Amino acid sequence: MSSELLNKITISIVEGRPDETVDLTRQALVDGLEPLTIIDEGLTVGMNIVGDKFQTCEYYLPHLIIAASGMKQAMEILEPELQSRQQEAESAxxxxxxxxxxxxxxxxxxxxxxxxxxxxxxxxxxxxxxxxxxxxxxxxxxxxxxxxxxxxxxxxxxxxxxxxxxxxxxxxxxxxxxxxxxxxxxxxxxxxxxxxxxxxxxxxxxxxxxxxxx
Amino acid sequence: MRPKLNLLSDALVEQIIAEGFELLMNPGVRVHNAEALKLLADAGAKVDFETQIAHIPESVARRALETRPSEFHLYNLDGEQVVHYGGDRVQFDPGSAAITVLDSETQEQRQPLTADFVKFVKLVETIPQLDAQSTALVCVDVPDEIGDLYRLYLALNFMRKPIITGAFRKDTWWTMKDMLVAMVGSEKALAEKPIAVFDVCPSPPLLWSDLTCQNMIDSARYGIPSELVSMPLAGATSPVTLAAAVVQHTAECLSGVTICQLAHEGAPIVWGGSPAAFDMREGTTPMGAVGTWMIDCAYTQIGKALGMPTHAYLGMTDAKVVDAQCGLESSGGALMAALAGVNMVSGAGMMDFESCQSYEKLVIDAEIIGMSKRLIRGIEARDNPIALTLMQELGHRADYLAQPHTLKWFDKELYLPSAVIDRGSLDAWKKKGAKTAWERAQDRVEELLATYQPAPISDELRAELRDITTHAAQKFGMDELPPLPLD
Structure with missing residues (x-):
């Protein structure tokens, strides 16, 4: 179940639906998924795919921006959760x-x-x-x-x-x-x-x- | 609003058409084909069988204009309606019957072989901007006498898109017809859903050769569309003024439509051509001359005024290498053709007048075609209000790249070229190898060929096509065809 939800988060990033990314992220937290798991196995996977598609000329700048926007909005939900767990998203x-x-x-x-x-x-x-x-x-x-x-x-x-x-x-x-x-x-x-x-x-x-x- | 190019005033259109009809009567049309002469005589033309000149009254030609279809479709090999001749629909296919191919390695012209044309057909299949195939290369590894039908044989083995073709002889037309029938199952199916068009070329001024006239009559009887390729050479085989060249074109095409409709009422036929403004220094037939483009666009306007589907040979270059002249001439012609609303624009890939085909030029031309098709889609409001809601929401923020509005519209509003077109910074360009358009086109050809999907043709059908073609080849001393380069 959880992997299916993470996959949906990934797809919502790749296909550029920030609202859906936000909803799914909230859903994932309700389902008890760890924020770091959501980031590493959902959101980041999506962003990497978007980056790859940009480099192979399948995607253009608006795709990049909308995906990043979904990532950012999801992170705004996840940051307080991380803090309450005294965790940090691995900062690059x-x-x-x-x-x-x-x-x-x-x-x-x-x-x-x-x-x-x-x-x-x-x-x-x-x-x-x-x-x-x-x-x-x-x-x-x-x-x-x-x-x-x-x-x-x-x-x-x-x-x-x-x-x-x-x-x-x-x-x-x-x-x-x-x-x-x-x-x-x-x-x-x-x-x-x-x-x-x-x-x-x-x-x-x-x-x-x-x-x-x- | 769709942008539209009209070079002729209404009064001039009317006069050109009137003079075209006059020419049919005096001096009349030379028709070197017995069957056509008889058809014309029976219909009321004054025919001198000795000199083979037909004087065609306007009423006879007018009747033909009433029975010809104003539109028709071509189908791909999956049975889908993909090409529409008629109205202002604009479509593109490669230039036809090149006698050389530009070698991708040496950049020199050489004689095409089987493998060259097969590669070409595959490439055309993968280029989304091209709407149809053409029998673009004449291969030299078979006898000259079957040069026409052998092209069609090769193309049919590898294509899905419909094809613009033509016969070089009277007898080979029948072999080509048999191949097409084999592809779709029956003569009836071919007439109902044509997959091919035959080019038929009157000789300037006002002459129908036996061969091309017979091809047109035979095509008409089988419901296979013909495409008139009238080619006045302004200042050499036609008067030099552009309007007068169009008058001659009008007369030649009117006579073609008349003979076609007399052979079979309702047979599909296209008002087309490949005229040129004669070069007064070199004595050549430049396809990249502005005068050439203007004759083409003007006769297209005449064809539309007469309710005909249209065709033109445009988007070519007289350059011998893929250089700046190649780009500017090909762009000019293709853009003009699109603006004029030519239904089928033939010429992509073609250079050195109409003698050489280049894979690399073909993929560059694909970008020109993409841009031309974008141009004629014109500018639409898209939203109502057009911009107010969005701009008042954003105020003075330059944040449009991040707006869903941009994601929604950018790929519909903007033409997105392939990497053939370089729009990177100087550094980005250098990092990618500082490649010229020619080199980027080479890369693009390889990239596209790798995506080719084999045509939906059964082994039985392949064998049948091979039998038909081999039978024709044997008449001219070739017992076995070159092997088909199948993967």
């Missing part, structure tokens, strides 16, 4: 992400944040036009494993370099991996400014983050 790592100062572009950054969140990272999304000192403060506060810096403009991509320099000045550059993204960004630029990584798209960024926190 802590991520601070935002678009750099002067850059108001949101879509790509949010997509990466959503996908990382759905992949088990604890994501702190600072939004857009984030002052450099706010990034630094948040990294210190959360002990972040990864700092994601987004820039869509050639005029704001240099701010990514600036953030890295200020991390160095603050003496915490070696405590956090800096990953960068955005339309004009390339691996070459990542090398130039001393970033730890660059990914092509949201799915790629999850892979990159997983590699960097190992």
């Amino acid at each position: 790592g802590v991520v601070v992400i935002g678009s750099v100062a002067g850059d108001i572009h949101e879509i790509g950054k949010s997509l990466v944040g959503t996908m990382m969140s759905a992949s088990g990272f604890q994501v702190h999304d600072l939004g857009v036009d984030v002052p450099t000192e706010v990034f630094i403060a948040k990294v210190k506060e959360t002990g972040a494993d990864i700092l994601g810096l987004s820039a869509l403009l050639t005029t704001t991509m240099t701010v990514q370099r600036q953030v890295i320099r200020e991390l160095e000045e603050a003496g915490i550059r070696d405590q956090v991996k800096v990953v960068i993204g955005g339309a004009p960004i390339s691996q070459e630029w990542a090398n130039t400014i001393g970033a730890d990584g660059y990914a092509e798209d949201a799915v790629g960024s999850v892979e990159l983050a997983k590699q960097l926190v190992v």
Whole structure:
């Protein structure tokens, strides 16, 4: 019975029905399933399938987002349950992400944040036009494993370099991996400014983050 | 609203049709076929049997326009109605009867063999944007005399989609008809649910050769659809002005419809062609010229005005390699054809005028076709109000990617291309090997071929087709056919 319910949760994620994911998650708790089991054997399995389908070009961005939304809503139900059991969902790592100062572009950054969140990272999304000192403060506060810096403009991509320099000045550059993204960004630029990584798209960024926190 | 291209004013349409009828009378139509001449004479045309010229009164041609069907369907080998000739339905099939194939490795043209055409048929089956097969390659590993029927034999062994074909001789038509009958069980079944169309090509100006005329008459009698392929060459075999080339096309097609209907009232026949605007420097027949596209679209408008199903040879290139010229010419022609509402657009995969077929071009053309079909679906409101509810709910948040509305509509509103079309960033493109369109097309061909599902044909039927074909081959000195490349 329980495996059937977990399978339904997986399918609701894969087929993009967040409301159903929420209902099934509640049902699973009522049936006495452990929150960690629901996450590991239901939700995460679904997200992995969605990621695979995206990479084989069967799925497109809206599929990714709706699946992540189902995952997120289910997690909102499961978090209090985990806390009451003094358990934690296995965190893949802590991520601070935002678009750099002067850059108001949101879509790509949010997509990466959503996908990382759905992949088990604890994501702190600072939004857009984030002052450099706010990034630094948040990294210190959360002990972040990864700092994601987004820039869509050639005029704001240099701010990514600036953030890295200020991390160095603050003496915490070696405590956090800096990953960068955005339309004009390339691996070459990542090398130039001393970033730890660059990914092509949201799915790629999850892979990159997983590699960097190992 | 569906976008529609009309190149001719109503007045011009009327005048072109009027002049077309006039040409049927004076100078008349050359008909090098005894049976057709007799049919025309019996119907009231003034026929000079010596010079083989028929002067056809407008009333005779008008009568034919009353008995021809304004629409008909083609069926696939599962018996499903999949192609609709008539109205503004737009469908695509590969260019037909190429004498070379572009080698995937060397990118050079070479003579096609059995395995090449079988690969081509399989590829066409897997391309969703293509609505029909065509007998696209003429294989050189059989005698020339059976070049036409051998293509059909190969295609029938591997296809499900209906096929656009044609005969190169009078006698081979009968063999091809026998094959089609074998496929569907009886002559009656073939007439009721046709799976093939025969192209019939008048020679410009105003000539019906014995061969093509007989093919049309025989097809009409068996209820097999014919597709007129009239090909005025503006400035060489027809007047150079585009409107005048269309007048000539009109007269040739009117004479074709007339002979067809006299042979068998109600026989399905298509108003089609493959005209070209003669190249005044090279002396060639460019299929990628804007003048060519315009003649095609204009005669389509004439055909529609006369209530005929339509066809055109468009979406081809004169380029010899898959390059920028290839892409721009193929796109221009295919888009124009879609906008003009041509029922069957033949030409996908074809290059170097009408002489070469390329697998790689075919999968690139599939994307052009996908985009063209999307274009003519036009823009719809989809929701009412169109945007108000959604935009007032979201306010100024740029959060549409996460909306169920987006998931619901994106794949209906947007054409989603295959990886043949590169839309990644520079880095993403480099990471995938910095491949050109040609290389991505090579990958796509392999990817698609791997998905081919064998045709629903029994061993008995295969054997019957082989017997029919072998019998024809033996008349021309080939005792045994090349082996069928079956997996």
